[in-house]
Amino acid sequence: MSEDLDREPASAEQPGAGLGAIATWRQTSVTSKALLFGVFVNRLGAFLQIFLVLFMTHRGFTAGQAGFALGIYGAGHVLGSFVGGWLTDRLSARAATLISMLGSAALIVSILYIDVYWVILLAILTVSTVSQLNRPAAQAMLAELTKPGQLVMTMAMYRLAINLGTAVTPIVGVALVSVSYSLLFWAEAFAAVLYSAIAWKFLPGKAAPDAAADAAKAAEPKQGYRAVLADWRYDFYLAAVFLVTIVYCQYIAVLPLAIVDQGLSLWWYSLVVSANAVVVAVCEVPATKYVQKWPLRITAIAGFGLVAVGYGVYAIALIPVLLILGTIIWTASEIIGAPTTFAYPGMVAPPHLRGRYSGAMLSVFGLGNAVGPAVGVWVWSHIGQAFWLWAGAVAILSAVCARIGMRRPDEQPATASAAPEAAT
Structure with a gap:
């Protein structure tokens, strides 16, 4: 089913x-x-x-x-x-x-x-x-x-x-x-x-009390953030967001160091960062007209997995042509995946938990951005160019977690299967 x-x-x-x-x-x-x-x-x-x-x-x-x-x-x-x-x-x-x-x-x-x-x-x-x-x-x-x-x-x-x-x-x-x-x-x-x-x-x-929402809330064995964590599929989605954020932010942490280490001008770094910002601003909304009709599993694989492909291109060699190609690929991952990633908590959250579902996603997103640069620079300083292969592997893991965790909005939460009578 x-x-x-x-x-x-x-x-x-x-x-x-x-x-x-x-x-x-x-x-x-x-x-x-x-x-x-x-x-x-x-x-x-x-x-x-x-x-x-x-x-x-x-x-x-x-x-x-x-x-x-x-x-x-x-x-x-x-x-x-x-x-x-x-x-x-x-x-x-x-x-x-x-x-x-x-x-x-x-x-x-x-x-x-x-x-x-x-x-x-x-x-x-x-x-x-x-x-x-x-x-x-x-x-x-x-x-x-x-x-x-x-x-x-x-x-x-x-x-x-x-x-x-x-x-x-x-x-x-x-x-x-x-x-x-x-x-x-x-x-x-x-x-x-x-x-x-x-x-x-x-x-x-604050909206007027909703009888259906109140009944759903009363039927839940757990409340608040405990109810969010009890949705084990959503936990996989949170893990996917955390992992891909750690990887994605390396373009501002490790990439400039790696470019200088390869003897390239920082002009190339400014070029790829500016290109990413411009392409996302120009293309994300028009592309979403088509992406929003994709199955969530395709969006998850493309939105999370293309980061691995883009950074994998960096692993071949940091020369200008591959630098630009890799940047285009991981920029495409943001264009494809980011709107759905940010919309997903609102798709699947119970009405009385929308704030907490969104808060949980934004918390792991912020945590990934906070620890990612420090972790990335430390790993790169020890393994050098091979860092990009490890970053790609983590991005693939995030895509797997997203595929497991992201369900159709009309499916029951994972916790409901354990208590079908309460769900009914």
Whole structure:
């Protein structure tokens, strides 16, 4: 029965399946459009992570202290995603967003007036955690408001809002820093306040009690994140996200070191990184019109497995032609897999656990980005060019985990098979 389900597209018989970006946008609710605009505004003002090291050294701290502060900021992202998922389910996406934006706006400005290093670290951890609370809220709200067949395309537009904001942020940040770091921090606080105003105006409060959702919740033997972990297939999906994130981020950690080690100019590194950003921004949304109709097993294998192929090309030799070819291949993996990967928690989560399912995914995603660079650089320093073969092997393992873990949205969760009477 499971194999029969897998042969059908994930979006089959779902309303709005297969629509392009423009048609999906026209059918998108005003609330979702406002949320996407708020996400863009928030990313447009996300200066702290980019300029944190420069700010710390400007204040007189050492490069090592600045680097440790950046690591603390990454740890806050992991913690914030976890707490944000709980807060979204417990209160509402609107409440989680307001707490996140108003709290981070107040906290980020305080960093300007702190001189003691360990207090600055505490402030950075708090700011990072609070600012991340809105991410699970945004994904859960989009899943709630979007027709099932349009969720992958909506997530592609959500990622486009993030990527566009991220692309412009460094340019705006440099202009602000040229005036003063104080202006930079106040600008990020203003962007957070603006997003909170959008959330206050357009996002709904906690929905009225749903009898069916309440009955499903009462029937579950486990609640909260324990219920998420009890879904063993979703655990495989989380493992896939964690592993592929560790591998994927090596293009910013190991690749520049490997290029220099091979005697190539860093110009080639800047070329492939810029090409990746441009191709993803231009191609991801149009490609999603077709990818959203694929079976999840195909998306999983392509989205996760092509990272292994791209890095495997690097393993042959880091010469310009193979550098470009490998980059095109792993960029294709992001275009194919990322919208579905971000949409998947909303596809399979019970309504009362959407925040936690999204929070769990974002937590492992953040954890992979946090530990990946350190692990990658350590391994590369010991085995050199063979690193890319090991990276490809881990990416293949992530594809296997994704294939096991990603089920059709209309299938029962893995835990339901153990208690069919309760499911009925």
